[in-house]
Amino acid sequence: MSIRPSLRSALSTLTALLMLLSAAAVQAAPQAAPDAQATPQQQKVNAQDTQAAALLNQLADGSYHNKAKTIEQIADSSDERARQWLEAFAANKLARLEDSGEFVIIIKNRGRHWTIANALTGEPMGKRSRRDIDVIRVNNQLRNQLQDILSVIDLKVSDPERRLAAARDLRGKVTAEMTSQLRKVYVDEDHAEVKSALEEALAIYQLDTQQDPEAIEILDGSLSSEARAALNRAAQSDQPELAAAAKKALSGIQDKLKLNRAAETLYFGLSLGSVLVLAAIGLAITFGVMGVINMAHGELMMLGAYTTWGMQQLLPDSPGLALVLSIPAGFLVAALVGIGIERSVIRHLQGRPLETLLATFGISLILQQLVRTVISPLNRTVITPEWMSGSIMINEALSLTLNRLYIMGFAALVFIGLMMIMRKTRLGLEVRAVTQNRAMARAMGIRATRVDIMTFGLGSGVAGLAGVALSQITNVGPNLGQNYIIDSFMVVVFGGVGNLWGTLVAGLSLGTLNQLLEPWAGAVLAKIVVLVFIILFIQKRPRGLFPQKGRAAEG
Amino acid sequence: MSDLISSHQAPSANAVNSRHWLAQPFTEKATQRFLLVLLGAVALVSVLHLAFPEGHPLHVSTYTVTLLGKYLCYALLAVAVDLIWGYLGILSLGHGAFFALGGYAMGMYLMRQIGDRGVYGNPDLPDFMVFLNWDSLPWYWHGFDMAWFAFAMVVLAPGILALVFGFLAFRSRVTGVYLSIITQALTFALMLAFFRNEMGFGGNNGLTDFKDLLGFDLRSDATRLGLFIGSGLALAVGYILCRAIVSSKLGRVSVACRDAEARTRFLGYRVERVQLFVFVISAMLAGVAGAFYVPQVGIINPGEFSPLFSIEVVVWVALGGRATLYGAVIGALLVNYAKTVFTGIMPDAWLFALGALFVLVTVFLPQGIAGLMQQRFRRRPEPTAEENAA
Numbered sequence: 001m002s003i004r005p006s007l008r009s010a011l012s013t014l015t016a017l018l019m020l021l022s023a024a025a026v027q028a029a030p031q032a033a034p035d036a037q038a039t040p041q042q043q044k045v046n047a048q049d050t051q052a053a054a055l056l057n058q059l060a061d062g063s064y065h066n067k068a069k070t071i072e073q074i075a076d077s078s079d080e081r082a083r084q085w086l087e088a089f090a091a092n093k094l095a096r097l098e099d100s101g102e103f104v105i106i107i108k109n110r111g112r113h114w115t116i117a118n119a120l121t122g123e124p125m126g127k128r129s130r131r132d133i134d135v136i137r138v139n140n141q142l143r144n145q146l147q148d149i150l151s152v153i154d155l156k157v158s159d160p161e162r163r164l165a166a167a168r169d170l171r172g173k174v175t176a177e178m179t180s181q182l183r184k185v186y187v188d189e190d191h192a193e194v195k196s197a198l199e200e201a202l203a204i205y206q207l208d209t210q211q212d213p214e215a216i217e218i219l220d221g222s223l224s225s226e227a228r229a230a231l232n233r234a235a236q237s238d239q240p241e242l243a244a245a246a247k248k249a250l251s252g253i254q255d256k257l258k259l260n261r262a263a264e265t266l267y268f269g270l271s272l273g274s275v276l277v278l279a280a281i282g283l284a285i286t287f288g289v290m291g292v293i294n295m296a297h298g299e300l301m302m303l304g305a306y307t308t309w310g311m312q313q314l315l316p317d318s319p320g321l322a323l324v325l326s327i328p329a330g331f332l333v334a335a336l337v338g339i340g341i342e343r344s345v346i347r348h349l350q351g352r353p354l355e356t357l358l359a360t361f362g363i364s365l366i367l368q369q370l371v372r373t374v375i376s377p378l379n380r381t382v383i384t385p386e387w388m389s390g391s392i393m394i395n396e397a398l399s400l401t402l403n404r405l406y407i408m409g410f411a412a413l414v415f416i417g418l419m420m421i422m423r424k425t426r427l428g429l430e431v432r433a434v435t436q437n438r439a440m441a442r443a444m445g446i447r448a449t450r451v452d453i454m455t456f457g458l459g460s461g462v463a464g465l466a467g468v469a470l471s472q473i474t475n476v477g478p479n480l481g482q483n484y485i486i487d488s489f490m491v492v493v494f495g496g497v498g499n500l501w502g503t504l505v506a507g508l509s510l511g512t513l514n515q516l517l518e519p520w521a522g523a524v525l526a527k528i529v530v531l532v533f534i535i536l537f538i539q540k541r542p543r544g545l546f547p548q549k550g551r552a553a554e555g
Numbered sequence: 556m557s558d559l560i561s562s563h564q565a566p567s568a569n570a571v572n573s574r575h576w577l578a579q580p581f582t583e584k585a586t587q588r589f590l591l592v593l594l595g596a597v598a599l600v601s602v603l604h605l606a607f608p609e610g611h612p613l614h615v616s617t618y619t620v621t622l623l624g625k626y627l628c629y630a631l632l633a634v635a636v637d638l639i640w641g642y643l644g645i646l647s648l649g650h651g652a653f654f655a656l657g658g659y660a661m662g663m664y665l666m667r668q669i670g671d672r673g674v675y676g677n678p679d680l681p682d683f684m685v686f687l688n689w690d691s692l693p694w695y696w697h698g699f700d701m702a703w704f705a706f707a708m709v710v711l712a713p714g715i716l717a718l719v720f721g722f723l724a725f726r727s728r729v730t731g732v733y734l735s736i737i738t739q740a741l742t743f744a745l746m747l748a749f750f751r752n753e754m755g756f757g758g759n760n761g762l763t764d765f766k767d768l769l770g771f772d773l774r775s776d777a778t779r780l781g782l783f784i785g786s787g788l789a790l791a792v793g794y795i796l797c798r799a800i801v802s803s804k805l806g807r808v809s810v811a812c813r814d815a816e817a818r819t820r821f822l823g824y825r826v827e828r829v830q831l832f833v834f835v836i837s838a839m840l841a842g843v844a845g846a847f848y849v850p851q852v853g854i855i856n857p858g859e860f861s862p863l864f865s866i867e868v869v870v871w872v873a874l875g876g877r878a879t880l881y882g883a884v885i886g887a888l889l890v891n892y893a894k895t896v897f898t899g900i901m902p903d904a905w906l907f908a909l910g911a912l913f914v915l916v917t918v919f920l921p922q923g924i925a926g927l928m929q930q931r932f933r934r935r936p937e938p939t940a941e942e943n944a945a
Contacts, residue, residue, distance in 0.1 A: 353731065359917040
């Protein structure tokens with residue numbers, strides 16, 4: 001019994017990782033596309049317009065018999081505006097102007113002057129006298145035909161995403177009249193996902209109306225709620241075989257859903273964890289090297305977030321560019337402020353860590369109040385650029401929000417960057433030397449003061465980077481830093497001082513732990529439990545998960 | 556006392572204290588002077604309040620009396636923090652938690668005293684429980700209708716928390732910055748917990764709308780004066796107790812723990828026991844301060860648990876001067892008076908001033924005001940924290 005859950009969690013970890021990888025790959029692909037296609041698309045639109053005008057003319061001039069054929073042609077033309085035209089047509093709102101022969105859609109047909117818009121371009125054309133407007137006539141037979149066609153017309157547009165959405169929307173809504181049309185569409189469809197969604201929609205209909213056991217096979221493994229609802233209905237059926245098959249399919253679906261939920265929790269946990277890592281890693285550096293608790297760390301993060309806001313104020317038209325630019329800017333602002341703090345205050349408190357803690361706390365109060373006075377006590381809005389908003393749908397039960405994915409990637413980059421600095425550069429070497437033994441490092445000719453300045457600048461700069469990232473997921477306000485400072489301390493204390501890997505593991509595991517507890521205990525209680533857990537953990541391992549070993553340990 | 560601090564045959568301390576350790580403070584000139592000033596001031600305020608009618612220039616209003624009473628509670632809290640920070644080297648950033656726990660114990664008693672005079676008129680349940688549709692009193696509220704039990708809990712609740720927390724922390728030798736961070740996490744966790752309605756302590760509104768204490772109407776001037784005098788006496792008793800502890804052998808060992816923990820341990824003293832004992836006493840004093848505070852301000856809510864408050868207490872002590880006890884009192888009174896004035900005139904400037912105070916005191920005034928005074932009077936300083944004490 002005890003093996004199963006652990007096996008399942010291991011499996012879910014693996015699947016979630018795979019999903020993340022594939023999601024990243026999917027995301028990378030469509031980025032460049034729109035610009036490259038601009039000109040050919042333009043030509044296509046023009047060609048489409050001529051074709052559409054011809055079809056609309058046929059619709060206006062033909063006999064009712066020919067109109068029926070034209071309707072089919074319009075529906076099959078895969079023109080995105082087809083739905084609009086046909087809906088207007090069915091409602092007596094598609095018309096031709098008598099003087100220019102332009103096709104218009106009537107928006108408001110009250111009074112003598114009607115509000116109209118161009119049917120081809122969608123541009124509003126103001127009001128025209130109703131005498132100038134020649135409404136294209138329609139009869140009841142055509143309306144019936146239109147109703148059937150309209151129900152599947154979204155399945156005929158050229159954009160597969162829209163087709164998919166339409167097909168998914170149809171599930172559970174299929175009516176007897178639609179089936180023949182749907183079958184036709186299904187056969188013609190060549191996009192695999194759309195096809196399977198259509199198959200599902202038809203299967204739900206079949207299961208509901210004909211108790212078709214084959215439909216259960218099709219629905220088995222589907223994650224949509226409509227499929228589950230249909231299977232549930234089938235499970236209540238009085239045919240024992242059908243009910244048994246439906247129940248079996250349902251239990252399989254439940255297992256799959258559980259897996260997806262686990263993956264989602266893991267994703268949220270890792271994303272929260274990566275935020276914690278970002279927030280804590282700068283702190284870990286300054287604490288590890290200088291033994292200095294920088295209580296103003298949270299406020300340096302706040303400055304980074306405000307830099308993002310300021311950048312977006314400077315470049316109001318391109319929030320994406322502003323965000324990218326604020327990465328170096330946020331680093332610089334926070335690093336400079338950090339160096340200022342080090343030079344003006346911390347330098348005078350060498351070897352008195354508790355006093356440093358108090359002094360930096362005072363600085364944090366001043367910075368907070370400064371932002372309140374100079375900018376505003378209210379939260380500022382930072383715009384999320386388009387390429388960062390939205391989410392990736394892995395399957396119907398699991399979708400990952402993009403901004404968190406970006407932040408995870410960003411955290412990973414920052415972590416790797418810091419690791420490289422620590423491992424590969426001269427500065428890193430000196431920092432490690434000073435961390436291990438300040439006196440000996442100085443005796444070997446390392447200028448410890450310079451190392452202090454550089455480390456403090458680096459740690460503060462990373463706080464600024466964390467702030468830039470945080471501006472995308474939380475409110476940017478004067479209290480931003482306060483909300484994260486205690487969590488960051490917990491991560492540093494939990495991971496062990498002076499160990500970047502410790503910070504990474506601690507941040508990710510605390511984030512995941514928090515998310516695991518949340519559905520079971522609620523957000524606040526989860527946080528309390530995590531805090532208590534750390535307080536107890538510190539009793540067992542006072543130097544954190546990965547304590548420094550050997551001579552460096554006694555500091 | 557001696558078996559508390561030494562494991563076995565520890566080297567016997569010199570016989571400085573021939574008197575009983577509790578009587579020792581009364582022989583000290585500085586303590587006598589402090590008590591004289593404190594009790595004199597309390598008496599003076601009381602007399603001015605009672606003897607002169609309202610509107611007379613020498614009259615001290617009830618508002619001022621209550622305000623001063625509040626300051627005295629803060630001063631007692633500061634003394635408690637100074638006891639462990641100044642003489643034991645433990646920087647607790649969570650002493651507000653013990654203060655608030657004492658306050659909540661008192662608040663629960665006051666809530667039960669309301670009886671059926673609440674808005675909903677329920678004789679058994681406090682208003683907020685009726686509001687949340689609770690049908691019976693949670694188990695931990697039982698007994699708080701009895702004064703003796705509630706007053707015992709004022710001391711016991713913070714004491715037990717400090718005992719458990721300190722036992723775990725000191726046994727694993729969590730000290731220095733780590734301990735500070737952990738105490739801050741403790742008070743933060745408690746704040747989050749008390750904000751929850753489900754905890755049964757009134758959620759973010761806390762406990763308020765008190766009516767009377769031991770049968771005295773809390774809104775009457777006489778009761779308020781009584782609470783002020785009580786706070787003054789509590790501060791005096793707490794001060795004497797701390798003084799007695801620090802001048803006893805235990806106090807000397809605790810100063811040794813502060814300055815050289817490892818060496819003290821090697822000499823055979825049970826450092827963790829000394830730390831635990833002093834820590835628990837300090838937490839209890841904080842609880843008493845909270846208990847006097849609540850009836851005077853008329854409310855207790857989870858805001859008292861906020862890490863900002865706890866760290867503010869530390870800066871009172873730092874400003875006054877560590878390891879002097881009277882410095883803590885001076886710091887608490889000064890900072891809180893400044894806070895009242897500042898937040899009255901220009902509220903925005905207060906956080907600037909407080910922040911600057913943190914920085915300036917730590918950088919330029921490591922010995923605090925008490926240190927300045929000692930330099931000025933060219934006397935041999937009391938045992939003060941050395942520069943490199945962490």
